[in-house]
Amino acid sequence: MSKIGFIGLGIMGRPMAGHLLDAGHELVTVKRDKPLDQALADKGMQELANPKAVAEQSEIIITMVPDTPDVEQVLFGEDGVVHGLQKDALVIDMSSIAPMPTQEFARRIEEAGGEYVDAPVSGGEGGAINAALTIMVGATEKGFERAKPVLEVMGKTITRIGGHGAGQTCKVANQIVVALTIEAVAEGLLFASKAGADVEKVRESLLGGLAQSKILDVHGERMIKRTFDPGFKIKLHQKDLNLALEGARTLNLSLPGTANAQQLFQACAANGGADWDHSGILRALEKLADHEVSK
């Protein structure tokens, strides 16, 4: 069992930390303005003043925060992790952030005597609660072997994609595929609906063939039942597609479909939908067509 510092107790981080406590690890975190989640406190989680203090107590530090600047602040800010880093400590960033800065963070952590692993996740709140997350890992072979037993407590499909940053690259690719597949399902169902077909039967039929996807199943059902409460918020997917499109610009890469999906998310946000589930991309298309999909 390890001494683990876990920083970032949001919707995803809370259940993930809970699994680590249940597995017998000792966990500390950074004290926040609001009180620590009661369930985590009951399982023995301790609070410390800042990331530096957390690092001083931890063999492994896990970060699960919203965006690239948040990771940078936690790791390298005043009283950041790097200032309290123990020799050979393992830093596992499970946030979804930009791949190229990740390589820079890895270099700085290794210079400070630690080991860095990027391990973003897919699977959402449900995956976090059920310890069934897909985890995409960028690390050295050695770093991966060290991180694996801890990651296995939180996830199911754990794949080392490559060296530092490769986990984040894979996560961006995942978010590209997910966004465009949601748009695929939305355009298909909208066409069927406006042409007068029974969309539930269309979904059912398409699930039996080449058009099958987890998204047709889960998000297709959401679209038909019109349950656009998150799930995964459009504003978070906008952040991820921004990583994709900024990355594409840096890499000299043209992603016309991704750019288009991002514009539709922006249309949702313009209509009060930043907090809708990402299946709400349908609503932007419905607005263009002045037609609502209905069962």
Add this chain to the structure above:
Amino acid sequence: MSKIGFIGLGIMGRPMAGHLLDAGHELVTVKRDKPLDQALADKGMQELANPKAVAEQSEIIITMVPDTPDVEQVLFGEDGVVHGLQKDALVIDMSSIAPMPTQEFARRIEEAGGEYVDAPVSGGEGGAINAALTIMVGATEKGFERAKPVLEVMGKTITRIGGHGAGQTCKVANQIVVALTIEAVAEGLLFASKAGADVEKVRESLLGGLAQSKILDVHGERMIKRTFDPGFKIKLHQKDLNLALEGARTLNLSLPGTANAQQLFQACAANGGADWDHSGILRALEKLADHEVSK
């Protein structure tokens, strides 16, 4: 067992007709310039002069031809099916054609004393050979019940979507979803590849999560192994997206992703790729990025 007229013995039609013969039905078809496929002749298929003659001998007429004008010609042209139609004959159009003309064809066949069923398929040559096609049916309840035993000889997932034309509407929706999902996978893998990640591991990881689709599995593998021999030809998918975009114009519906995918198929065609498998949409994106995905 029924007397069936089967018109359209292409890549799909040949194995489909073979299954009907194997099941014990009597089949006739229209004589063409080239000799009848030997395997079908050996199973007892007979040739007649024209669609009218075929209809005169058949309780059920199945059409499996390339496009809307072909169906119109076979059914209503000089010596067309309608001129030899038996009372209560069942016309099953399994071609993939436009939904709105289909409703008109159904009306004309019913006026002539027959019953019309649109039953386009998904699943490609493999699905036809293995009698595992997904079949999307537009028909009256009665027409569906009559067609079902025959369709079950050729397909696995057989769904009545609604009345006349609903099968074709569903097929168009299917082709929208398939095209956009292929683009989703292509953009995701291209991003990963250009960012330096191992695309095979990315595909593997993504298959374990929300990005999972049959297309990520099958066409993702094609993209990585660069096997762009069809499969399903880009020029056929262009025809199907044309049905989607023409339908959308008629219906006052905006399908920005579908329009974008069609432009990428056109870029493939411009580069000699009209006969590539539709996973070759990746090549249009690669050309834009001056980068090839490789294992």
